[in-house]
Amino acid sequence: xxxxxxxxxxxxxxxxxxxxxxxxxxxxxxxxxxxxxxxxxxxxxxxxxxxxxxxxxxxxxxxxxxxxxxxxxxxxxxxxxxxxxxxxxxxxxxxxxxxxxxxxxxxxxxxxxxxxxxxxxxxxxxxxxxxxxxxxxxxxxxxxxxxxxxxxxxxxxxxxxxxxxxxxxxxxxxxxxxxxxxxxxxxxxxxxxxxxxxxxxxxxxxxxxxxxxxxxxxxxxxxxxxxxxxxxxxxxxxxxxxxxxxxxxxxxxxxxxxxxxxxxxxxxxxxxxxxxxxxxxxxxxxxxxxxxxxxxxxxxxxxxxxxxxxxxxxxxxxxxxxxxxxxxxxxxxxxxxxxxxxxxxxxxxxxxxx
Amino acid sequence: xxxxxxxxxxxxxxxxxxxxxxxxxxxxxxxxxxxxxxxxxxxxxxxxxxxxxxxxxxxxxxxxxxxxxxxxxxxxxxxxxxxxxxxxxxxxxxxxxxxxxxxxxxxxxxxxxxxxxxxxxxxxxxxxxxxxxxxxxxxxxxxxxxxxxxxxxxxxxxxxxxxxxxxxxxxxxxxxxxxxxxxxxxxxxxxxxxxxxxxxxxxxxxxxxxxxxxxxxxxxxxxxxxxxxxxxxxxxxxxxxxxxxxxxxxxxxxxxxxxxxxxxxxxxxxxxxxxxxxxxxxxxxxxxxxxxxxxxxxxxxxxxxxxxxxxxxxxxxxxxxxxxxxxxxxxxxxxxxxxxxxxxxxxxxxxxxxxxxxxxxxxxxxxxxxxxxxxxxxxxxxxxxxxxxxxxxxxxxxxxxxxxxxxxxxxxxxxxxxxxxxxxxxxxxxxxxxxxxxxxxxxxxxxxxxxxxxxxxxxxxxxxxxxxxxxxxxxxxxxxxxxxxxxxxxxxxxxxxxxxxxxxxxxxxxxxxxxxxxxxxxxxxxxxxxxxxxxxxxxxxxxxxxxxxxxxx
Numbered sequence: 001x002x003x004x005x006x007x008x009x010x011x012x013x014x015x016x017x018x019x020x021x022x023x024x025x026x027x028x029x030x031x032x033x034x035x036x037x038x039x040x041x042x043x044x045x046x047x048x049x050x051x052x053x054x055x056x057x058x059x060x061x062x063x064x065x066x067x068x069x070x071x072x073x074x075x076x077x078x079x080x081x082x083x084x085x086x087x088x089x090x091x092x093x094x095x096x097x098x099x100x101x102x103x104x105x106x107x108x109x110x111x112x113x114x115x116x117x118x119x120x121x122x123x124x125x126x127x128x129x130x131x132x133x134x135x136x137x138x139x140x141x142x143x144x145x146x147x148x149x150x151x152x153x154x155x156x157x158x159x160x161x162x163x164x165x166x167x168x169x170x171x172x173x174x175x176x177x178x179x180x181x182x183x184x185x186x187x188x189x190x191x192x193x194x195x196x197x198x199x200x201x202x203x204x205x206x207x208x209x210x211x212x213x214x215x216x217x218x219x220x221x222x223x224x225x226x227x228x229x230x231x232x233x234x235x236x237x238x239x240x241x242x243x244x245x246x247x248x249x250x251x252x253x254x255x256x257x258x259x260x261x262x263x264x265x266x267x268x269x270x271x272x273x274x275x276x277x278x279x280x281x282x283x284x285x286x287x288x289x290x291x292x293x294x295x296x297x298x299x300x301x302x303x304x305x306x307x308x309x310x311x312x313x314x315x316x317x318x319x320x321x322x323x324x325x326x327x328x329x330x331x332x333x334x335x336x337x338x339x340x341x342x343x344x345x346x347x348x349x350x351x352x353x354x
Numbered sequence: 355x356x357x358x359x360x361x362x363x364x365x366x367x368x369x370x371x372x373x374x375x376x377x378x379x380x381x382x383x384x385x386x387x388x389x390x391x392x393x394x395x396x397x398x399x400x401x402x403x404x405x406x407x408x409x410x411x412x413x414x415x416x417x418x419x420x421x422x423x424x425x426x427x428x429x430x431x432x433x434x435x436x437x438x439x440x441x442x443x444x445x446x447x448x449x450x451x452x453x454x455x456x457x458x459x460x461x462x463x464x465x466x467x468x469x470x471x472x473x474x475x476x477x478x479x480x481x482x483x484x485x486x487x488x489x490x491x492x493x494x495x496x497x498x499x500x501x502x503x504x505x506x507x508x509x510x511x512x513x514x515x516x517x518x519x520x521x522x523x524x525x526x527x528x529x530x531x532x533x534x535x536x537x538x539x540x541x542x543x544x545x546x547x548x549x550x551x552x553x554x555x556x557x558x559x560x561x562x563x564x565x566x567x568x569x570x571x572x573x574x575x576x577x578x579x580x581x582x583x584x585x586x587x588x589x590x591x592x593x594x595x596x597x598x599x600x601x602x603x604x605x606x607x608x609x610x611x612x613x614x615x616x617x618x619x620x621x622x623x624x625x626x627x628x629x630x631x632x633x634x635x636x637x638x639x640x641x642x643x644x645x646x647x648x649x650x651x652x653x654x655x656x657x658x659x660x661x662x663x664x665x666x667x668x669x670x671x672x673x674x675x676x677x678x679x680x681x682x683x684x685x686x687x688x689x690x691x692x693x694x695x696x697x698x699x700x701x702x703x704x705x706x707x708x709x710x711x712x713x714x715x716x717x718x719x720x721x722x723x724x725x726x727x728x729x730x731x732x733x734x735x736x737x738x739x740x741x742x743x744x745x746x747x748x749x750x751x752x753x754x755x756x757x758x759x760x761x762x763x764x765x766x767x768x769x770x771x772x773x774x775x776x777x778x779x780x781x782x783x784x785x786x787x788x789x790x791x792x793x794x795x796x797x798x799x800x801x802x803x804x805x806x807x808x809x810x811x812x813x814x815x816x817x818x819x820x821x822x823x824x825x826x827x828x829x830x831x832x833x834x835x836x837x838x839x840x841x842x843x844x845x846x847x848x849x850x851x852x853x854x855x856x857x858x859x860x861x862x863x864x865x866x867x868x869x870x871x872x873x874x875x876x877x878x879x880x881x882x883x884x885x886x887x888x889x890x891x892x893x894x895x896x897x898x899x900x901x902x903x904x905x906x907x
Binding site: 003004005006007008017018021022025029032033036037039040041043044047048049053054055056065066069070073074077078080081083084085086087088089090091092107140141142144146148149151152153154155157158159160162175177178179180181182183184185186187188190270273287288 | 426431432435502503504508510511514515516599600602603604605606639640641645648669670671672675678679682683686687689690693694696697698700701703704705706707708709710718721722725726729730732733735736737738739740741742744745746806809810811813814815816817818819820821822825894895
């Protein structure tokens with residue numbers, strides 16, 4: 001009971017923006033509300049019913065008054081809209097150099113996986129001062145990942161990957177809450193995010209992991225025999241993945257689809273949904289066979305293979321696809337430094353990148 | 355020459371024919387259960403919604419007791435989850451939505467129009483029976499173990515994971531929806547077809563305008579709820595895959611469909627509140643409502659815009675940044691007509707004759723609390739803030755300011771205002787003022803701390819919570835105790851007044867409006883002679899003149 005905050009910790013780069021907007025609104029709406037109450041009580045007392053005041057003194061409404069209190073609030077509301085939308089935009093534009101972490105929600109725990117392979121439950125370690133992008137999905141019902149100290153929240157859905165980001169600005173330990181009601185232990189689906197000095201974070205990462213996320217994904221890629229169709233040395237029954245990430249893929253029946261996290265997800269779980277043009281719909285579904293965790297590992301691997309740059313090539317990558325990708329990224333650019341953005345390079349990338 | 359004050363205006367006072375009224379016209383249980391009189395049906399509704407209000411209130415109070423301590427130590431998590439689910443379902447579907455339209459609207463609307471009854475009296479009675487059947491499902495679910503999905507029934511939790519009585523309770527809500535639809539239909543037809551001679555649209559009391567807007571929303575939105583709930587039941591029993599991601603469905607689609615009804619449903623709850631407030635402000639200031647047409651059309655504007663903002667419940671749920679911006683923009687627009695009403699009510703009090711009687715106290719409370727509820731809606735409509743406070747106690751506080759601080763305050767104002775008309779008796783004024791004060795203080799103490807604790811970071815629907823949230827939660831529970839006392843008092847003194855209250859007379863407030871031109875309680879046919887309206891709404895001098903002429907005839 002001694003600890004009794006009336007305001008949450010401010011520990012992310014967007015938190016001051018949200019708080020500024022919030023406090024600004026508190027001042028504006030508070031002033032207007034107080035004014036309305038004051039006027040009401042002033043009138044209620046000044047014009048209270050007395051024997052000489054049994055009937056009101058009629059007065060004709062000046063139309064200008066109505067126009068005033070329609071136009072002014074509308075303008076104020078629009079300003080609030082613009083300010084809110086501006087902050088929202090900042091919240092939704094993921095910086096290019098983000099550290100990529102994967103999250104899975106399930107009844108009733110949070111699982112986090114780091115690109116270098118560390119896994120943790122209900123705790124998330126992140127470095128201070130670096131944008132962290134969380135790609136997440138749910139294994140069962142809808143959850144919602146909320147970091148009150150960072151002022152960010154996003155629902156976690158069972159049918160697709162969603163991404164949120166934040167940049168911790170203050171070393172410390174802050175709440176993680178599930179904000180979307182998810183059943184019996186909803187209020188127990190909580191945890192802590194540890195914002196650490198980058199060196200501390202590196203030390204923490206160094207503590208044992210069973211290979212990077214992508215390399216774990218590679219094993220699964222072979223286990224599920226994905227490689228028999230989707231590698232350059234394969235039979236050509238399925239599209240080769242190299243260099244595809246982030247690019248539009250023509251699909252059967254016309255149109256294109258961007259080869260992104262959700263297309264990869266859909267193609268594994270529901271391969272018949274959007275078939276790459278020129279291929280037969282022969283891939284079986286892996287719905288129910290691949291767990292959400294494995295899906296994330298596969299995703300990490302596929303993204304590393306499909307990354308549109310030459311720096312993170314695997315041995316299997318064909319000269320053709322290198323050619324394609326070099327169009328997207330200026331050749332000669334050291335890949336991991338610039339384009340680590342959406343693509344966690346295999347193992348080495350994260351440990352060398354502070 | 356003495357000045358004629360409104361209190362001794364010469365209204366028709368009891369003679370032999372006034373001894374008969376709708377209450378003593380017939381006796382016996384069947385005369386009530388088979389009645390086609392809108393006034394008796396209103397009384398049936400009054401009893402039923404009061405029972406549900408008490409039940410929903412008990413759930414709320416048990417939750418507040420659990421939340422006194424951070425640990426979940428009073429109930430199991432499952433029980434707590436059922437408590438907040440049932441609290442929401444009972445209060446929204448079985449109390450708030452029918453309360454003002456079916457009780458006060460049913461009783462007063464036809465009288466305000468100078469009509470003998472609603473357009474379809476049998477349909478009106480049927481709507482009560484449908485409501486009771488739906489409510490029975492609710493009661494059965496409560497007795498047999500409850501439901502734990504939250505009142506929103508979000509998929510896939512409700513369709514695939516919950517093993518409680520989801521089917522029965524959604525069926526109950528589905529059935530009750532038809533009761534609303536029939537009431538809305540009845541009101542619309544009555545307002546169009548059964549106005550007294552001379553009662554043109556712009557002479558209608560603002561109550562009627564607002565009820566008309568409500569009825570339109572009910573007619574257009576409730577069928578969508580019915581469809582949504584049917585899909586939910588089908589999905590839960592037959593697993594057809596509309597909302598199931600494993601079968602190619604989309605759980606977020608459910609949220610779109612649900613809120614396409616349930617956001618307009620907020621206006622189904624608040625527009626009738628605004629209807630009551632407009633009447634009371636006019637009556638207790640003895641003045642025309644300032645900007646009559648603006649207030650009237652703002653009701654229609656709310657009804658229209660209310661259909662275009664549903665996705666502001668989904669800003670973090672999985673809609674694109676651009677559609678979030680569109681819905682944020684539209685949500686800001688819907689705040690404008692509400693602001694217009696508040697400003698006009700306030701302006702009406704200028705140079706008025708303001709009475710501090712109980713209904714006006716509740717109305718002053720309404721304006722104050724609705725203002726807070728409204729401006730905090732702007733916080734939620736602003737995207738950048740909503741991301742943080744969505745699904746937190748900030749939201750809980752916001753919608754309680756609208757629904758409890760708004761709708762229930764207005765309902766209480768309306769009950770006190772028309773109680774003399776409904777029963778022919780006055781309630782004890784001193785006790786009633788005390789109840790208004792207790793409700794106002796208790797309400798603010800309960801819900802204002804929830805804004806703070808929500809912004810600090812307490813999520814809603816939490817059985818156990820972090821210890822630093824405790825102080826604000828203790829305040830909230832203390833407030834709930836006062837609020838409960840404030841609600842219990844009227845139940846006691848209203849019952850007391852039936853036997854011991856002093857006789858009210860036709861027009862105890864000196865108010866204008868057709869309902870005050872007939873006796874209290876009104877005769878079964880509402881008016882002994884069909885009234886002819888020659889005055890605008892709330893036109894005190896013209897109304898007084900007309901009443902005097904009627905007397906001299």
